[in-house]
Amino acid sequence: MAAYILRRVLWGVVLLVLVSLLxxxxxxxxxxxxxxxxxxxxxxxxxxxxQIRANLGLDRPLTAQYWTFLTQALLHANLGxxxxxxxxxxxxxxxxxxxxxxxxxxxxVIWVLVAVPLGVVSAVRRGTWVDKLTTGGALLGISVPVYxxxxxxxxxxxxDIGKFPLLPGAGxxxxxxxxxxxxxxxxILPWLVLASTFTAxxxxxxxxxxxxxxxxxxxxxxxxxxxxxxxxxxxxALRAAVTPLVTLAGLDVGLLLGGAVLTETVFGIPGIGRxxxxxxxxxxxxxxxxxxxxxxFFVIVANIVVDVAYAYLDPRVRTA
Amino acid sequence: MSDAAIxxxxxxxxxxxxxxxxxxxxxxxxxxxxxxxxxxxVGESGSGKTVAAMTAMGLTRGRRTRVSGRVLLDGEDxxxxxxxxxxxxxxxxxxxxxxxxxxxxxxxxxxGDQIAEAVRAHRAGVSRAxxxxxxxxxxxxxxxxxxxxRVDAYPHELxxxxxxxxxxxxxxxxxxxxLIADEPTTALDxxxxxxxxxxxxxxxxxxxxxxxxITHDLGVVAETADEVAVMYAGRIVEQAPAAELFAAPQHxxxxxxxxxxxxxxxxxxxxxVPIPGRPPSLIHPPSGCRFxxxxxxxxxxxxxxxxxxxxxAGAGAADTGHRVxxxxxxxxxxxxxxxxxxxxxxxxxxxxxxxxxxxxRSRAACCCAGxxxxxxxxTA
Numbered sequence: 001m002a003a004y005i006l007r008r009v010l011w012g013v014v015l016l017v018l019v020s021l022l023x024x025x026x027x028x029x030x031x032x033x034x035x036x037x038x039x040x041x042x043x044x045x046x047x048x049x050x051q052i053r054a055n056l057g058l059d060r061p062l063t064a065q066y067w068t069f070l071t072q073a074l075l076h077a078n079l080g081x082x083x084x085x086x087x088x089x090x091x092x093x094x095x096x097x098x099x100x101x102x103x104x105x106x107x108x109v110i111w112v113l114v115a116v117p118l119g120v121v122s123a124v125r126r127g128t129w130v131d132k133l134t135t136g137g138a139l140l141g142i143s144v145p146v147y148x149x150x151x152x153x154x155x156x157x158x159x160d161i162g163k164f165p166l167l168p169g170a171g172x173x174x175x176x177x178x179x180x181x182x183x184x185x186x187x188i189l190p191w192l193v194l195a196s197t198f199t200a201x202x203x204x205x206x207x208x209x210x211x212x213x214x215x216x217x218x219x220x221x222x223x224x225x226x227x228x229x230x231x232x233x234x235x236x237a238l239r240a241a242v243t244p245l246v247t248l249a250g251l252d253v254g255l256l257l258g259g260a261v262l263t264e265t266v267f268g269i270p271g272i273g274r275x276x277x278x279x280x281x282x283x284x285x286x287x288x289x290x291x292x293x294x295x296x297f298f299v300i301v302a303n304i305v306v307d308v309a310y311a312y313l314d315p316r317v318r319t320a
Numbered sequence: 321m322s323d324a325a326i327x328x329x330x331x332x333x334x335x336x337x338x339x340x341x342x343x344x345x346x347x348x349x350x351x352x353x354x355x356x357x358x359x360x361x362v363g364e365s366g367s368g369k370t371v372a373a374m375t376a377m378g379l380t381r382g383r384r385t386r387v388s389g390r391v392l393l394d395g396e397d398x399x400x401x402x403x404x405x406x407x408x409x410x411x412x413x414x415x416x417x418x419x420x421x422x423x424x425x426x427x428x429x430x431x432g433d434q435i436a437e438a439v440r441a442h443r444a445g446v447s448r449a450x451x452x453x454x455x456x457x458x459x460x461x462x463x464x465x466x467x468x469x470r471v472d473a474y475p476h477e478l479x480x481x482x483x484x485x486x487x488x489x490x491x492x493x494x495x496x497x498x499l500i501a502d503e504p505t506t507a508l509d510x511x512x513x514x515x516x517x518x519x520x521x522x523x524x525x526x527x528x529x530x531x532x533x534i535t536h537d538l539g540v541v542a543e544t545a546d547e548v549a550v551m552y553a554g555r556i557v558e559q560a561p562a563a564e565l566f567a568a569p570q571h572x573x574x575x576x577x578x579x580x581x582x583x584x585x586x587x588x589x590x591x592x593v594p595i596p597g598r599p600p601s602l603i604h605p606p607s608g609c610r611f612x613x614x615x616x617x618x619x620x621x622x623x624x625x626x627x628x629x630x631x632x633a634g635a636g637a638a639d640t641g642h643r644v645x646x647x648x649x650x651x652x653x654x655x656x657x658x659x660x661x662x663x664x665x666x667x668x669x670x671x672x673x674x675x676x677x678x679x680x681r682s683r684a685a686c687c688c689a690g691x692x693x694x695x696x697x698x699t700a
Contacts (some may be wrong), residue, residue, distance in 0.1 A: 037669055086475045098556040123621075212574055216423065217418060217420065217423040217424040218423065218425055218427070220379060220418070220424070221418060221425065221426070221487075221490075222426070223379055223410065224377060224379060224408050224410055224411060224415070224416045224418075224440045224491075225410065225411040225437065225441055225490065225493075226408065226409070226410035226438070226442055227407075227409030227411075227440040227441050227679065228407065228441075229407075232439075236426055236429075239426075239429070240426070240427070240428055243428065313428070314427075314428060315427075315428065315474040315476070315477075316474070316476050317426060318366055
């Protein structure tokens with residue numbers, strides 16, 4: 001197992017290098033705003049522009065630029081400096097990460113706590129109003145775009161613009177360490193909005209898996225043993241039905257940690273996604289590279305964690 | 321003997337409502353089994369043998385299930401028992417072993433835990449450790465090699481025979497009074513089959529259980545059962561003590577089953593004779609005798625009259641418990657079977673050998689015209 005994990009980690013590093021190269025190429029090959037131009041202002045004279053270009057190192061050959069980035073990143077864990085704010089990319093990421101983690105973890109808790117009971121109950125009570133309500137609601141949740149739902153949530157409940165001003169609105173995020181209560185209340189709306197799609201998807205998937213598993217022979221065996229229906233459903237059936245979803249959930253968490261761009265943008269949460277969005281707007285290449293790499297890093301780590309976790313959840317994988 | 325029956329099924333009918341209509345899977349079936357005895361229930365897939373047993377366990381209950389009749393466990397009607405009472409009996413007084421132990425065991429739970437769970441489901445006071453110790457004991461009892469280690473194994477880590485032993489250990493967890501074994505050896509190698517059957521017989525004797533053995537394989541029944549009920553299309557078509565059934569089978573379907581069974585004592589070159597056609601629809605069963613579309617001895621009357629399951633009138637002998645649902649006269653049946661048994665070794669196919677009547681010949685021709693590709697071995 002250790003050798004397997006080591007191999008996966010090494011591959012992960014290779015993958016990150018490839019991702020950085022791709023980001024670099026995409027940024028310079030595809031049309032993008034000129035970072036120097038953006039910084040110099042609309043009517044800058046060529047001399048100023050050249051000066052800025054030289055300051056940012058943009059006048060050097062592309063290969064040299066990439067080489068500098070790569071060696072700095074690999075040897076000194078230095079991801080460069082923002083064209084825009086001059087801050088180091090590493091420190092920007094560290095500053096923004098807590099907000100993204102707060103948003104992601106809260107959303108997971110909500111979606112797991114809601115999706116699992118919904119999926120199980122609608123599978124067990126298939127065809128009843130509970131099931132119809134759940135599957136209908138799930139379809140709605142899957143269909144509705146997050147940014148729209150976010151705006152509706154703000155319109156309805158935000159304390160500044162809402163019809164029912166119950167909760168802090170956009171831009172009210174406060175770090176947990178500053179004020180836990182404000183942190184909590186400011187995140188309730190974003191959590192609910194971000195969790196809604198995932199809840200819908202997972203409830204539906206779990207319902208489908210449960211229906212399949214409930215007709216399995218081993219569920220019949222569990223009943224034949226004289227187990228209570230509750231135990232049959234929540235231990236025997238759910239155990240088998242939820243295992244494949246753990247894989248998916250792990251990957252989704254990895255994706256979200258890389259920044260829930262839409263949710264963070266709608267609610268003005270200073271997270272990784274928002275940082276990435278701003279960096280793209282400002283053609284701030286080093287920050288784009290940093291956020292993309294961070295997202296890739298989380299996805300790779302999530303993949304490894306999921307594979308290892310799966311071996312523990314399903315003994316058949318262990319021996320295979 | 322039947323007065324001492326512990327489990328008695330009376331006129332059981334089980335139907336499932338489907339969009340195509342009501343599937344009458346079991347249609348008026350009665351049987352009984354006494355402690356220390358084995359009842360073999362034989363029939364093709366879809367003959368209703370499993371559904372009847374599962375209904376006795378309360379495992380077919382559902383919105384689309386229509387059940388009538390009585391299932392008496394020691395005089396207590398299980399069909400009208402509340403779910404909680406039935407749950408308490410399942411796995412305790414009444415246990416079941418299923419066909420394919422790989423799919424019948426939970427793939428993600430250790431076999432020992434699954435057995436211990438069966439113990440604790442009915443013995444609330446038993447600690448985890450005690451239940452585990454009991455699981456090891458049970459595994460030893462069913463001759464699981466290296467039981468102390470295998471208790472922690474997952475089903476996929478065991479061989480087919482070991483899985484079925486674990487399954488049996490689970491069923492025995494609370495020393496049931498009735499054990500229903502549904503095709504317990506079908507998924508296993510032949511050598512393992514024999515071991516499992518021997519194990520079941522030993523356990524039945526040791527625990528004084530009544531056993532219901534459901535199978536499509538007359539060979540299994542011959543080895544294990546005291547009495548046999550042959551089911552076809554949701555009904556019992558013949559019922560007799562095992563020795564009697566094999567010595568003097570009375571129903572054409574039973575003949576078909578016997579003749580499609582490979583035998584080591586048959587002469588070299590003897591052919592297996594399949595039963596033509598396929599099991600009938602249970603939504604629209606054939607008129608008259610349900611077996612008539614596949615019967616080589618069908619007469620015009622058989623298409624209209626539905627034969628009841630009746631004791632043999634014959635030979636002035638005492639009631640052996642042999643019953644059959646067939647419209648042929650007993651003398652006719654005895655004559656046909658004598659000829660079939662004699663000619664079994666000859667290279668003859670079944671319809672051709674029964675040149676007794678023009679009706680049967682035309683019937684046989686009709687079957688063939690229906691497509692010989694559809695012929696299936698009854699044991700398939």
